[in-house]
Amino acid sequence: MSKIRIGAIGVGGIGGHQFRVAVNNCSDLMQPVAVCDNNAEIAKRVAEEFKVEAHTDYKEFCKRGDMDAVIMALPHYLYGEVVTFALECGLHVFKEKPFAKTLSDAKMMVDCAKKSGKQLFLAGQNKYSSAFIKGKEIVDSGALGDLFLTRGAIIYRWGGAIDGNWSWRGVEKLSGGVAIIDAGWHILDMVHWYRGMPSAVYASTGAMKGAPKAEYDVDDKAVLILEYPDGGIGSIVSCYITLPGEMRVTLHGTNGCLDSNGGNLTYMIGEKSQEVTLPPQEFDPITAQMRHFADVINTGKESEIAGTKRAYEVMQIVDAGYRSAMERTRIEI
Template identity: 30%
Template sequence: MASVGFGIIGCGNIGPVHAAAIALEKRAKLIGVSDVVEASAQKLAGQYGAQAYGDYRKMLENPKVEAVCLCVPSGLRAEIAVACALAGKHILSEKPLDVTTKRIDKIIAATEKAKVLLGCIFQSRFSDDALQIRRAIDEGRFGKLILGDAAIKWYRSQAYYDSGAWRGTWKLDGGGCLMNQGIHQIDLLQWFMGPVKTVRAQTALVGHTGLEVEDLATAILEFENGAHGVIEGSTAIWPGHPARVEVHGTAGSAVLEDGKLKSWAFEKRKPIDKKIEATFDRASVLGSGAGDPLKGLSSEGHRRQIADFARAIREGGRPTVEGREGRVAVNLIEKIYEAARTGKTVRVA
């Protein structure tokens, strides 16, 4: 398979992780990188032998760029994505796809009209153990799903929020510990448990100053299938703990920490269970964002998702996490914020 030419827009924290992931993936080749801070683009381009652009629109004119990774601040994506779609480029966007479902709908409409693929980065779905849980759910091994939890008890310093004017704002971050950090586990929770029907919630700002958004949130969910759920999120808990997702049913339970299974128990055992249990002590392929936004993050999850996206482009298929899937988590988080604001139980679907 001929490799797919990629461009990156936004060379801040996560742009270099995309560049490293593309360099590791044979189905992808980095052609260009762009940043309004031209020095950032030049530095990253120099590391990977790519072309640097100050204006992403110039990069879109390069026919070798077939797909674009959107790594700009979350609330800047809709306009850039529409320009990418009009230029005929496939789009693999960082999470959240944008900061509101209204803005995400513009991206989806533009990509559908231009017939280009739209993917949303949720690298946590690509860990081997998350895939094991999904498989066990499909095989009915959990029995009736009755409880699902996501706990993101992380730490982000005041300096982290102060490092970019967009951080912690409604307009460009779209929310706090749920919209920026917890969204990965919220996506996994819905992927495992199914659509959420209703939510009650509370949010607060407890450990930082100058933020418009929450650094503490709790939500109680009812899923469409009748299961219950709890989301706990924070970026104010020192020193930060592994992000956890738990799936519980009448015939089995699984606990995932930073993409790694820590508990795996079924009423009816299968031979594969022993092999899975033997990997409990292994490090996660995803790394951990518990205490630092990037120090613990590995590029392997991104590499797997970029490979999946490139395969979809070359083989005429669909990416595993499409734009519409990326919209689901943002919709739930919007409803959590509404429930916290109004004190009411809010219908999600």
């Protein structure tokens, strides 16, 4: 099988890292072609690292005609326009979370992917950690019984929150927000993976209290209450500006409970702890994810965990969360 010819758009932050992972850790599957960043210095630096061509205009880059796939890591407001352009140019797309800035951008991207016949793959590295994968197997086995309570938390202090430089993240019209759509995406993605779609959301968000040095108009903390069609309920707590850091999913069922932070997994049936042996990981989660993207392209089969169906559903929860916080009301999905 020939190698996937890959490029990347937006390489100054995590996009550069994802490209590095593709080139260095997936060299049996992928070969680098070119990179693009509208900051010419960044484009040049990353292009030199991989001895590929640099572009500053994403349209010109997507029209090269010698690539199969592109990695994208951009300010959120750009995804609708850049993802659809790349798909229309016949490229498979690996994009960073969140799926889109708005639900309407997300819908446009899903429709475009369907029409193009190309893969639109949404990154979310937690689903490739062995603790979370094992947790998912236990949940799906039904061993926990009926899940009546689900808790998810993501707390960390982002560097930009300390030095006060929020850049595009701190501007609502560029990012769409932070606590629900950005930091919160990671935990919503996990909870959705374990528990499926809620039927209603109630959310409250706050801002401008925890990082007084910074100028920003986005939510820096959020609490969401989730209601499920089976009568179960859940909560999500997300904050971008404080410590101690935490990324945790806890599920309580009629037969047992499960708790994981992605590194460890605790599992109880009744009051008895169960031994969980986590299999060694052949690849770190980010590498495993990139290899999964290659597999999706090579098989032509949309990913269940990283494909557009799940991505759109998580986007619906995000949208309901912000609407709920703004309207101070419970939103049915």
